[in-house]
Amino acid sequence: MFEDSALATVLLAMFAGAIRVSTPFLFVSLGETLTEKSGRINLGLEGTLVFGAMSGYAISYHTGSPWLGVLVAGLCGACFGALHGYLCKLPKVNDIAIGIALMLFGTGLAFFFGKAYIQPQAPRLPSISFGAWSDTPSLRQALEINPLFLLGIVLAVVLWWGLKNTRWGLTVRTTGDSAPAALALGINVNQVRLLSTMAGGFFAGIGGSFLSLYYPGSWTEGLSSGQGLMAVALVIFARWNPLYCFLAALLFGAAGALGPALQSIGISRGYHFFNAAPYIMTLLIMIASTSPKRSLKGAPGELSITK
């Protein structure tokens, strides 16, 4: 039934891609949302993502437990986040520049230590077969969902609800909207930002481990192609709302699957541009959703890029 329709093939591939490819975007953007809500922008998440991928893979290889790898990847990410948070609180330090520097440093460290892990095979994360009921192999495959994806959805909801309704959410938002107001309330602005950045790094590390431990499930130096930075752009597009981050991540995942999906049904002309679809889409979305006149609705007031 499905196989014969070309459109159905592409749509199914994009649906599957949306789930598979979106998970790293989801985790990184959720982490960055938290960080930016507290008033800091962390562009170093690309390096954190790559290092998380490497460390997760390495730990999984040495211990045989991919979940332990995920945890360690998160912890490494938290360390990078802590470094970022600590350095940015020093006066006169530009957080965008620090982010770029940590991106280079993190990537370099990951490649350096990762040399030994390009060849070995590490145990991979399991997936849950939501599609066992189907006769169509492609649909069955599309519904092979990794627990991290589900965890990401839960995280998005928790973050959204928490930021809106809990006291710590209010603390974070106040710190991000107006540092003087937060200080007046007795909030330790630097500590809140440090913890938010660490949490952001933790999630980004987990997102990276998904790449190496599940999809594509291998560690190499070309594993990430700007996903960390696109996720930061995604946060702006999602207006700092964790639920919209989830939707945007799905959109990005689907865009990433577009190129190969079209080629599989025979549309090969211009495949370079289809492969660039995620980047083009990110750019167009950013153009459409920002404006210099209106202040970005939902933007934390303290964020350096919106001042």
Place this chain on the structure above:
Amino acid sequence: MVDVTKADRLAAGQGNALAETLDRFRRSSEFVIMPILALIVSGLLFSVFLLALGKSPADFFSLVWRGGFGTSFSWQNTLVRSSPLIFTALCVAIPARLGLVIIGGEGALVLGGFAAAAIAIPMIPWAPALLLLPVMALAAMIAGGIWIGLVGALRHYRGVNETIASLLLFYIAVSILNFFVEGALRDPSDPNKPSTMPIGRDNMIGAIPGTDVHWGLVFGILLCAALYLLMNRTTFGFAARITGGNLRAAQAQGLPVGRLMVISCAIAGACAGLAGFFEVTAIHGKANASLIAGYGFTGILVSFLARHNPLVIVPVAIFLGGIAASGGLVQRRMDLPDATVLVLQGLIFVVLLVSETFYGRLPFFRPRGDL
């Protein structure tokens, strides 16, 4: 009542002149000594890193010296690698004066090189090198200028974050290059490395006599001098720096902020485009995927290390070129992976940025007149 005569006042002034000179020296030396201190600190941290891995820092740094600056061959290796870095660093430095952080110079380099090679295709059969090369350079500058100028325009007119936009444009530039180089503009005589038509040996930019280093280096240095004058000695540069200092105040003053941003970004893109031009005309002779070599990204580091000062970019580019040049030797002699150089560069970058916090805080550099 003390009668302070004119003569007394003059005498006091003369004594202060010496103190003033010392103060000025202290303040300006800060900008030289601090980065050097940052380099030393990062060197120490990196040494700790190497020791933890069981490698000898002394070996490493002596290999860096040998591979980068020790012999005439290493110097030429270094200079050849620094040449593109000068141009791509300018692509970061000029907009940085306006407070913009552009990291997509690599994309402008790629498109600049591609545009140069593309415009050469119809001209190669009849045009002499003296006409061909300037036209190619112009095409490269226009292509690169449009690409980064677009980033500036998006930033001013739509509020799009320029850092992310410039990086996205890099990926898009790569797909444009690949599309044309593997398709419409592909040279059929080389089936295994998709490239544009070669411009021919006679048309290529040669080396400075007596060396292996191409003329691009000289052009880069001249360009740095010219842009330094532009940013520091013209009204344009002055207006740009005011905008960088405080955007709202600049707008309140009535400065054409949008125009300044777009023009500065266009100049920056033109510089990166020239990097691509020299890669095509001095190294490869054609445009292909080898243009994507990471020069744009290393240029970011060069510019930050040089504190976005076009004149300082030249020695910093040479320094980083030397580190890159020694990478091969480090790989072969110390059995360290090529990523070692990346780690060192990242560390230097981080330490340098952190050193910003110490400006004006260390007592040595404070003018004595304050005390």
Place this chain on the structure above:
Amino acid sequence: MSKFELNRRSLLKSSAAGLLGLSAAGLPRLASAAGLTVGIVYVGPRDDFGWNQAHAVAAAALKEVPGVTVVEEENVPETIAVQKSMESMINLDGAGLIFATSFGYYKPFVLDLAAKYPDVQFRHAAPLWTDADPKNAGSYFGYLDQAHYVDGVAAGLSTTTNKLGFVAAKPIGTVLRNINSFLLGARKVNPDVTLQVIFTGEWSMPVREAEAANALVDAGCDVLTCHVDGPKVVIETAESRGIKCCGHNASQAPLAPKGFITGAEYKWATIYKMFANDLAEGKTLPNFTGGGFDVDFVQSTPYGAGATEAAIAAADAARADVKAGKPIFTGPINKQDGTPLLGAGESLDNYDPSLDQTDYLIEGVIGSIT
């Protein structure tokens, strides 16, 4: 047929017959070296389960040869950096033989250095050397498409949907030739098969390779193979989807314990050891060394669990045929656009130079080059 083509063919044929040391007149002889340093430059990481690893494995074999020192550099991009790396190996390490293992290293970098250092031998892993190039430069190449042809034969008998899948990096001559040969092998035993190709656009892009592999399987392919720098991801994806696969460049058999049929592997060690021994004995090196199964420059990965008896028998027979010189490209064959490549009864010798310039896909391959 031009004189040049004749010369190249005869060079190849005599290499094939095992006569080494054939050279154009006037090549300088290398004095027998009491200790030869060989420099090898890789474009990617050495242990990528693919292209670079195949060379690294050969380099390791080379290190076993007494009196030979090997210096290696990896991740060297195809820019001026490689020229400087090679020069550094010559100047500082005293290398007398340089292996440049990536396509883009040849023009202009190897050529420029060969002219500058006439006493050093440069060999490049692609069939690019011509008579006009310096005599101390040369090409060595394994005709992997022969092994892909054998893979295709095995794959043709292993598919139940008659749809084969190929994940390709870039549409360059060698890749297109492998694609065509793979299909020709499959069609020899199963005239109804089609081959679907997806180009990822990059030599190494794991996420896109995984997406392409999944897309091919979703489109109905039940045997996958590839030509990317590191086939690890494609093979692992095929295995996780429960379909069969054929490897490329190096042995990926351990990655697919259930579905691996066979693979097309380079055996660079044959060439590397041959060159080192020749130099040590003071012989001159040939400028153009290429071959396939006949001279042990390529090999098939030992069969895995996915290979059936019928497939094994057919593949063994096909390999023996190719080794004996029977052509892979026998007509009638049309190109994808319908124009004839070979008429009925015509064939192309396996070392025909026109095949090195492949810029088309043959009929039966689904997917376009741009």
